[in-house]
Amino acid sequence: MEPVSEHPIERGRLGTDGPLVGVQGLGCMGMSEFYGDTDEPAARETLEVALEAGVTLFDTADAYGRGANEEFLAPFVAAHRDEITLATKFGLLRGDDPGYRGVSNDPAYVRAAVERSLKRLDTEVIDLYYMHRRDPAVPLAESVGAMAELVRLGLVRHLGLSEVTGAELREAHAVHPIAALQSEWSLFSRDVERSAVGAAAELGVAVVPYSPLGRGFLTGAVTAGTLSAGDFRASMPRFAGENARANTALLDPVREVAEERGVTLGQVALAWVQQRAEVHGLTAVVPIPGTRRAERVRENTAATRLRLSPRELDLLEPIADRVSGERYPDMSNTSTPRE
Known part of the structure; x- marks a missing residue:
């Protein structure tokens, strides 16, 4: 079969009244920290190549690089302000202790x-x-009410939540419309499907999966032994020791589909995430794979044109149930179940 084409990607809407964006975005966190040293000129080229490929949603947070990632993006934002949808986050605190x-x-x-x-x-x-x-110590209505005030003041256009439960999403949406739910979602991580995805479909909230490539594991290129100094994945249970070896074996069906279709493992993983929209009745699913390399952006965005068959989807379905290790060393820091 012919390789996936690289023409500009289609668009989808974030929420009922949110912005139209390319159906794949770009996670910019790794351009500042967590994945080892960054080549800044190459990272800036990656931003431009992503925009040329049809990516319009660029994702950052005040916690990434302790503000450095937002500063890094500022020149790109200024140069393309009317062409992009700029997303950032608050609420995750960093200190001197890494x-x-x-x-x-x-x-x-x-x-x-x-x-x-x-x-x-x-x-x-x-x-x-x-x-x-x-x-959980702060009433959700108070927090979302404060966010809604930012919209009224013209400082923010649309609101989003990250790593919340379905009940929390419904509660927040009742205070102010939520355009997007950002949570980890991939063939390796399907916790979000327990309650949040159903609520998002019910409310017309788009889902923005982060780490749709399993933090690189689903590309087949990352194992515990290949991680560089300063790469935070070395401390994550799924990338350590016996867990890493067991999880590597789970890539066999991904590799089988990739070889049959003449595409990469990463493209198969991204296509799987993209098709979750129709599987779950969501208004849009806009994954935000992160990369610092222009050639990887081209590969990732090409995956938006790949459609997996029912047989291929069935082949990939069992992977998440067999993954060894938690997503984070301490799940209470991220998304401990609250319902």
């Missing part, structure tokens, strides 16, 4: 955080503003 992760959803913090992000991004408005993590 392993520290705190959470704040306090209304006063929300307002202070958006002001800092606007300054770092050198823009007057953020298109999509996410609550990065939910703090």
